[in-house]
Amino acid sequence: xxxxxxxxxxxxxxxxxxxxxxxxxxxxxxxxxxxxxxxxxxxxxxxxxxxxxxxxxxxxxxxxxxxxxxxxxxxxxxxxxxxxxxxxxxxxxxxxxxxxxxxxxxxxxxxxxxxxxxxxxxxxxxxxxxxxxxxxxxxxxxxxxxxxxxxxxxxxxxxxxxxxxxxxxxxxxxxxxxxxxxxxxxxxxxxxxxxxxxxxxxxxxxxxxxxxxxxxxxxxxxxxxxxxxxxxxxxxxxxxxxxxxxxxxxxxxxxxxxxxxxxxxxxxxxxxxxxxxxxxxxxxxxxxxxxxxxxxxxxxxxxxxxxxxxxxxxxxxxxxxxxxxxxxxxxxx
Amino acid sequence: xxxxxxxxxxxxxxxxxxxxxxxxxxxxxxxxxxxxxxxxxxxxxxxxxxxxxxxxxxxxxxxxxxxxxxxxxxxxxxxxxxxxxxxxxxxxxxxxxxxxxxxxxxxxxxxxxxxxxxxxxxxxxxxxxxxxxxxxxxxxxx
Numbered sequence: 001x002x003x004x005x006x007x008x009x010x011x012x013x014x015x016x017x018x019x020x021x022x023x024x025x026x027x028x029x030x031x032x033x034x035x036x037x038x039x040x041x042x043x044x045x046x047x048x049x050x051x052x053x054x055x056x057x058x059x060x061x062x063x064x065x066x067x068x069x070x071x072x073x074x075x076x077x078x079x080x081x082x083x084x085x086x087x088x089x090x091x092x093x094x095x096x097x098x099x100x101x102x103x104x105x106x107x108x109x110x111x112x113x114x115x116x117x118x119x120x121x122x123x124x125x126x127x128x129x130x131x132x133x134x135x136x137x138x139x140x141x142x143x144x145x146x147x148x149x150x151x152x153x154x155x156x157x158x159x160x161x162x163x164x165x166x167x168x169x170x171x172x173x174x175x176x177x178x179x180x181x182x183x184x185x186x187x188x189x190x191x192x193x194x195x196x197x198x199x200x201x202x203x204x205x206x207x208x209x210x211x212x213x214x215x216x217x218x219x220x221x222x223x224x225x226x227x228x229x230x231x232x233x234x235x236x237x238x239x240x241x242x243x244x245x246x247x248x249x250x251x252x253x254x255x256x257x258x259x260x261x262x263x264x265x266x267x268x269x270x271x272x273x274x275x276x277x278x279x280x281x282x283x284x285x286x287x288x289x290x291x292x293x294x295x296x297x298x299x300x301x302x303x304x305x306x307x308x309x310x311x312x313x314x315x316x317x318x319x320x321x322x323x324x325x326x327x328x329x330x331x332x333x
Numbered sequence: 334x335x336x337x338x339x340x341x342x343x344x345x346x347x348x349x350x351x352x353x354x355x356x357x358x359x360x361x362x363x364x365x366x367x368x369x370x371x372x373x374x375x376x377x378x379x380x381x382x383x384x385x386x387x388x389x390x391x392x393x394x395x396x397x398x399x400x401x402x403x404x405x406x407x408x409x410x411x412x413x414x415x416x417x418x419x420x421x422x423x424x425x426x427x428x429x430x431x432x433x434x435x436x437x438x439x440x441x442x443x444x445x446x447x448x449x450x451x452x453x454x455x456x457x458x459x460x461x462x463x464x465x466x467x468x469x470x471x472x473x474x475x
Contacts, residue, residue, distance in 0.1 A: 009365070011353040032355070032363070052384075110412070116350050118378065122412055144352060146367075158454075163420035232380070239377040245352055249334055249368075254355035258363035280357060284334060294373030297380055 002132035005102050007141040007148045011248030011255060012060075015040060016143025017104050017127040018067045022076070024102055025178045031143075036259030037073060037187045038066030039194035041252055043321075044207045045215040051165070054237040057215065059251035061198075063125045063166060064106075067173075069194070073187040077177040083170035086157050093130060093172060102131045102141075106171040108162020114142070114149040119245060124166045130156075144246055188263045189332045195256075196325040196332075209322045216314035223307050231307070232297050239290045239297075250283030257283060260328075271331050275324055282320040289313045339366050344375025385412055390467055402438030404429075406463040407453050410470070421452045 005024055010016025010031040019034035035041075040060050047055040060066075071078050083089035096103045109115055109126040132139035136153040151159070160170045199208040206214055222231035241251075248255040257279035264272035292310055295301045336356045354368040392409040395401035408418050415433075419426040424445075431437050432445070443457070450460045464470065 009353055011355065011365075031365075118344075118382070121381070122417070146351060164417050233384075236377045236380045239373060240381070243371065243374045243377075248353060248355040249339075254334060254363075258355050261363050276363075277361070280334065287334065290373045294376040297376050 001097060001134070002139060003097065003100055003102050005129065005131035005141055008143070009146050010143035012040075012246040012252070013125075013127040013142070013144055014064070014066050015255075017129055018070050020129060020141060020143060021102065021104060021175055022070075022074075022178075025175060027074070027178070027182055030258075030262060032255050032258035033184075033188075033262055034070055035066060035252070035255050036195075036263060037184075037191040038068075038070040039191045039198070040066040041195050041256045042198060042207075043209070043211050043251075045211045045218070046206060047218075051237070054234055057238050057241045059242060059247060059253075067127075069191070070187075071175070073190055074182050075179045076175055078173055079176045080171070080173045083172075086161055086170065089160060089170035089172070090153065090157060094133065096172075096174060097130065097133055101174050102129050103172050103174045104129050105156075105160055106168035107156075107159035108164075108168060109159075111155055111158040111162060112142075112151060113155050114140075114145065114151065122162070122164055124162050124164060124168055126159075184266050188267060192263070192328055192332045196329045199321065199325045200329070209318050209325070212314055212318035212321070216311040216318065219307055219314065220311045235293045236297055239293050242286060243290055250286040253279055253283030253286055269331060271327070275327055275331070278320065278324050282317055282324065285313055285317045285320065289317070336364065336366055339368050340371040341369040342372045342375065344370045344372070344378065385409070386467065386470065388412075389470055393463065393467065396435075396463055399435060402433050402435045403461055403463045404438055404449065405433050407449070407455070407460065408433075411453055418452065422448045424448075 006020070008016070008020055008023065008031070010019065012031070012035065015031050015035040015038065018038065019029045019031045022029050022034070038061075042058060042061045044058045045055065046058065049056045067078075081092065083092070093103055093105070104127055106124075107126045107128060108122065108124045110120050110122045112126070128140050128142040130138050131141055131148075137150045138153065138156050139148060140151050141148050160168055162168055202208045202210075205211070222234055226234065243249065243251070257276045260272050260276035260279060264270065264276065289310055292301070292305045292313070295305050296307070334354070334356045336358050339354045339356045351367040351369050353365050355363055356366045358364050388409040389406065392401060392405040395405055396403060408414070413421070415426045415429045419429045422429065432441060446457050446460060450457045453460065
């Protein structure tokens, strides 16, 4: 049993799943567009949330947020369900497939056998689409993989019921109804507004532009406060959050720039093109940060690669992004 | 990032795998391109694997010294701590802690062992085993 589902290789799992699901129902939407309308761009330095005792830094919004906002703006109805029982979770999945509905599942990446072993870590935020079943093998469109993959029932159960932080609890979701006509322009404007508001106006010091500056101040103190070894571990974690599988490079900044470029065409607004270019430059600065950071990790740092220098790059990123979001606000107002 | 700047530095990622990178072509248009990997990322990833290897080595040392049960090795190899393993196996974490003692582990009944072997996707015999040293466990080097 196999649904005719078009697999499109994407950078990020959630925006990839969102755009691929919509595409299946005839909405021509790119991954970057889904990411932008879902207001996926974000920054948060969350020292009180830790993975392996290291603080979390996030460049994207909360898990599930992109999909939620995207479908809401489009007026698409979504069916969500969590499960306690593994059997019920798989039965529900099977019956959807029987009906010809591609189903998205939240999974723990560690248990998916097709992951390259070097990337198998415990992380429970991985989205994928199941689009068919042959015997006990499920046919899966995992957006971050170039081609569709297969996964045995046993492994899929393990992945869907992964444990630990943000456990998926068998969550599955699919699109239950789609409006006749979808208008992109108002959704884009809303999405941009949401993203800007969050980056500029979230109260507290750790979110948005203020968060980037906060992190810059912290980084400067890391070597003294934590000692060299721990400072480097913190840095490694930060680089991975920024560049690891699924950001499209530069902590989602390039993907957002691609969105702005596409939006410029749809809204017929040349100022967005200009801002897309600026966002690309901001992304390039983030990449520079990662390069210097990794030199520090490998003990290849030169004088100019100090933690202070990295903090300065971050401040520069903050300044550039602040300018971009302020101008964006003016454009979509 | 321009297309020609998209890094193709293969690290730990296996051969057939590449990921999507957003890059700008000569006309300034964004396109999706494939990236085989990037040095800073490979370095960061390797650091994480080194940490995991350290944990495994620590567990093996404990086992050889008679202070830990083979469970400690499988736990470290699967990147788990007591709390996570307890959630997967459905035990309370202090029971897992007890099972990490060699004397307790030896006396465990089959039902308990089966739960652990299910979690690790290995046979009950494999659950009792652990390697002499780290030779086959070294992950990948740049």
